[in-house]
Amino acid sequence: MSPATTRSITERLSRPQQVAEKIKAWVMENGWEPGERLPSESELITRFGMAKGTIREAIRILEAQGLVRSRTGPGGGVFVHQVSEERATALLGNYFYFQHLTIDDIYQIREVLEPELAASLAGNLSEDEIAALEDVIARYSEPAQTTEEEREQHVASLKFHAMLAEMSGNPLLRFLIRFTANMLADITVSRGFYAPPNRELFETGLDYQLRLVAALRGGDAEAARTILANHMRNAHRLMRLQETVLTQRFLPEGSII
Amino acid sequence: MSPATTRSITERLSRPQQVAEKIKAWVMENGWEPGERLPSESELITRFGMAKGTIREAIRILEAQGLVRSRTGPGGGVFVHQVSEERATALLGNYFYFQHLTIDDIYQIREVLEPELAASLAGNLSEDEIAALEDVIARYSEPAQTTEEEREQHVASLKFHAMLAEMSGNPLLRFLIRFTANMLADITVSRGFYAPPNRELFETGLDYQLRLVAALRGGDAEAARTILANHMRNAHRLMRLQETVLTQRFLPEGSII
């Protein structure tokens, strides 16, 4: 498992890119950990025999990848940095920006990952963790009266999902769950159909969360899987409904299709 | 869906980073497509009122993210570039470099994604595509005699998987399937237990691929799903076996655990 060493062989790299690769390899060879300091700019200049600007560009490349951070002042310098989830999400989002994902594409993934998450958590949560989940559910056990309350409930329900992901011991699963949720949110807002303060989804939502927590506590993995699978299918259906409604609104009247 | 605009509010950005963000936003606003040219360095210098070095660092940042490329010479300049899958894989790999994924983590994902891929392809492939799959299978229908043949068969079997992913109409699924396969390969080599020229996996492998293609042609999604689910479970089991064998070899003799 190695940081971005992937590079087509024939591709000619600019000098800053070469330097960035060398530094990266150097860091890995020495097994430097996040927080440790790289040689200063001036040291790198003499070490690589290159101009200051070139070295700085190399460091910027590493910084853009989230692998280092730099601070000014005494005790400052360039430091190895653990790539944050936010950075990874943003960088991967750039890729999919050009891929034109659909709602269906994202739900195809969510419909298998979320149930798997639920199943893997069943029987493996502490009482504290389960209590925390129930705590969030309690925040919207009563039907919302105002639109303000509705909004709060929506946030709480998203938080419930985020907490589940957080509890997974699998970093890959955790990341993918959150990434797909983010992509979905991005797409919905960018297309103008804001994430549904959908009454039906909420009501069935509360019910499913209660049953899910029961299954998690009881260690019934298959029940947990089924509950979340049904919920995802339902959410997908409602989302698709809203999508077509909105798309049709923007079609010229009388248009076929 | 928006490229890496995610940024903590309090975080102070260096000027090149600011410029990079501005250029990115500018490109998106104008809906510039891959291949289109950004203003030249000198134009950017006057437009942003900053020195050459600063602008150059900004461009390096965008280049590191895979969003632009620059070419020298007349007609050269900085061009919008579609983030490649290789780049996206490498950047995301950087994130997981610090997360210490296990074989189990990766297989937990593969065990749900690969069957889903198979199910979604059932009945949706053209005769040409199915023929292409059968073509690859034919390359190792006979048991390997030499280690060279064994290696070829291994490559062909990986290719079979890659082709399946390629045929998915879902870019997200396609990426995730390939990414997880790459991560698995990276981990196995970095830990020294090279991807198994495992006889058992091969023999059951050939069988499962034949049955899979039949299910795909027949449009039996559930059969396809089951076949690949079983294969994944089997592969996971064999991999785990090799993992423990190898780990034990490196423990001091007589050590407990």
Place this chain on the structure above:
DNA sequence: CCCAATTTGTTCGTATGTATC
């Protein structure tokens, strides 16, 4: 509060490399 030391950040002028015509 200010001053000095240290390290990154920014600027500008100049020169070189590279691809196109």
Place this chain on the structure above:
DNA sequence: AGATACATACGAACAAATTGG
């Protein structure tokens, strides 16, 4: 081959931020 247009690289000077006295 030579002129042109562009990015690339260098070097020296100056600015800004942070830390400690």
